[in-house]
Amino acid sequence: MSGPVDEQTGAQATVPDGHPRLAVTVLCAAGIVVALMQTIIVPLIPQLPVLLDAAPSDTSWALTITLLVGAVITPIGGRLGDMYGKRLMLLASMGCVAVGSVVCALSGSLLPFLVGRALQGLGFGTIALGISVMRDIVPPRHLGSSVGTMSASLGVGGALGLPFAAAIAQHVSWHALFWACAAAAVAGGVGIAFTVPQSRSRTGGRFDVVGALGLAAMLSCLLLPLSKGSVWGWADPITLAFFAAFVVVATGWWFVERRRANPLIDLALAIERPVLLTNIASVATGFAFYSMQLIPIQLLMAPSSSPNGLGLDMLTASLVLAPSGLLMFVFSHVSAHLTRAFGPRVSLATGGSVIGVGYVVFIVAIAGSWALAWWLMLIVACLIGAGLGIAYSAMPALIMRAVRVEQTGEANGVNALMRVVGTSTSAAVVGMILTWSMVTVAGPDGGAVTVPAESGYLWASAISLGACGLATVLALAIPPSRPMFVEDV
Known part of the structure; x- marks a missing residue:
């Protein structure tokens, strides 16, 4: 062959x-x-x-x-x-x-x-x-x-x-x-x-302008309240109106796109089980990914007088977390080997599990009243980075196994969009939890500052751990595809 x-x-x-x-x-x-x-x-x-x-x-x-x-x-x-x-x-x-x-x-x-x-x-x-x-x-x-x-x-x-x-x-x-x-x-x-x-x-074909405008309106109605809900208030009429508009626009967009000859997004393909489950798992993984962008940096930069705060400046704190990105790069190649041996669905499940281990270590450290240190946060971030490297590499592999070559750009674009929806949802949910748990402590200059309480970190991490579990279960529910070349994707 x-x-x-x-x-x-x-x-x-x-x-x-x-x-x-x-x-x-x-x-x-x-x-x-x-x-x-x-x-x-x-x-x-x-x-x-x-x-x-x-x-x-x-x-x-x-x-x-x-x-x-x-x-x-x-x-x-x-x-x-x-x-x-x-x-x-x-x-x-x-x-x-x-x-x-x-x-x-x-x-x-x-x-x-x-x-x-x-x-x-x-x-x-x-x-x-x-x-x-x-x-x-x-x-x-x-x-x-x-x-x-x-x-x-x-x-x-x-x-x-x-x-x-x-x-x-x-x-x-x-x-x-x-x-x-x-x-x-x-x-x-x-x-x-x-x-x-x-x-x-x-x-070929004609570009679906109506579908593009509908998609833009739908995503705006969803992502704007997710991003601004903590500022506007989650029960504010503006926030609720945007969410209601999202439901209306999404419903109308779905029916219109189903009837178009050259739709922006092939919805028949999007609801096929391998594509649908991969995209939902992408939302969950994106949620877990962005949570780790929000939680550790706040702990590292919180005043040492606060619960578990380490009092680092922005540059030092970001350098502590930087190796996680490099590990994500390294483990993307590990994912390729896993895919060759067992298929991309197993790679995605493995990545979700490794991310979950990182969150478990973090939760145990907080709940067990361990003395947090920068090196412990480095370990947690690296575990999650390694899992993300495996999972993020498996997602396009699963998508490309399920679509024709000429649909690759559209299908990968939708999958990337699902990750954005996950990160935006994470920013809203985790931000809301950390904000609700705020306590006042003494800052480094003697003034009062507000920082998230221990309970906020625990709840945010527990929800993120649940997202990892969901991604793992969904990955295992994806039907195994007949292998083309396992190296293909």
Whole structure:
């Protein structure tokens, strides 16, 4: 057998015999650049009201608008990539990140800064598009490890973003931070232009504008209250109205899309058991992933006078957590070996279980009144990073086994969207729990500060552990597929 066989069409796929290492390296680097956009803003959030002369409630949109735009564009970009070429959409994505970074670097007020952050969000489909490109250009025996590396770029960029941003903002200038991002995006775009070939498989057809607008409205009605509910109030009429609008818009969008000849998202495919269970497991895994972005950093930076606080500064705390991103990269290759031996469903279940072990260690440490130390938080973060590396690499493998080659961009875009829904839900739920548990303690300067209580950390971690368990059970419920090449994905 000389090439991978598409299970649904039976067609022989044509991929190069040699490993396009340079193209894979460039795609992974582009994924890391885009992942940086999610975390570089975190060290600046407390300073933005002063830097941009705006209220804290307004500057918090600097994070929200990027995630919202990124969530909307990911499945749309995947569909456009299937129709008009993935390379073209990758170049457009990196161009948007570069322009958005320049706008942010030149901004001195809130409005242009938010425009720049929205433009950066338009690049968030890069990782899903990169995974789809790899199915076109990477030979079967190398596809699993290449896809795993591309998936892990999300964690690597996220882990490196905090210390990178903290160091530049602290020792140089916050404007320099965005100039550096612009340069990285330009370099990524040039690399893609010279190393990534044009897509050979395209779906053609007309773009579903109605479906895209409906998807944007639906996601806005869901993600806006999830992001702002803690500010507006969860029982506030505005919050409830957005959730009600989401139900109405989602229902209408579903019926309209089912009747369209060329829908934005193939809903018949989306509800097939392998795809549906993988996407639900992705929501649960995304929830567990973002919880670990929120919980340890607060413990590490909480004053030592607070319950379990370690009193570290932002740069030191982010350096403690950075190795977890590197382990995510390493264990993405472990996931490829597991997939070759046992299939991607076992890899996803294994990843969920390893993440769960990390949360168990954390819960036992808090509940058992252990003396927390930075090295214990490092162990917990590394366990969760290793599990995420395994799980995130298995998800696109499961998706690509269930869809035709020309549907890869769309299907991976939807799967990436499910992870965004999981992270947004995690931010809302964990943030709400930690806020409700706030206690007042003495700060390092003698003044009073509010920090989450021990009970808040316990409840947030327990819910995240439940999400890991759900992802593991769903992974094992995915029906085993007839193996093509186990190395394929």
